[in-house]
Amino acid sequence: MSSDEHVHCSFCGKAAPEVRKIIMGPGIYICDECVALCVEILRADDGASRPALPDWSEVPTEELLTRLPRIARVQDQVDEGLRGLVEELRRRDVPWATIGGALGLSRQTVWERFSSRGRELRGASEAGGRQ
Structure with a gap:
């Protein structure tokens, strides 16, 4: 990608200028805030079963519509890397x-x-x- 403005965290959807750092991998990006959250989750891991993806039929329409552009952005980043x-x-x-x-x-x-x-x-x- 040519500009940080077009790079978004693949997890939270924030643009690079909105966070301190973005770690870039092949077609995927993660911001420092999401890394910190991952570290907290890993430290608190009690060995319990992992949560599954939501049952989309139970997610409100507005929330699904809110997720669409974020997921599309991630797809665009992955496609560009590919x-x-x-x-x-x-x-x-x-x-x-x-x-x-x-x-x-x-x-x-x-x-x-x-x-x-x-x-x-x-x-x-x-x-x-x-x-």
Whole structure:
């Protein structure tokens, strides 16, 4: 990402300028505040069972709508990291089939998703299908 303004914590959704530090990994980011919370959770770990994801059918609509942009932002960050890795692999002449195998996808699927020509063709077909 080109600017800290576009980097958000993958856990709380805060932008980099809103926190002291952001730790960046491949397609994922965590702020110092979330790291501190994780440390507290780990220290307090009593060995009890781990909480499951919420039952989305029981979460109020407004809360689901509030979560959408945060999750979409995380997805964008992960997608950007994935594109960067695929671009580097292609720069190293790694075949599409090998990349697809690593991702558990077909050669055709990764070519369509990550090649500039594949994205152009997919965009044109999607635009043609809209009404």
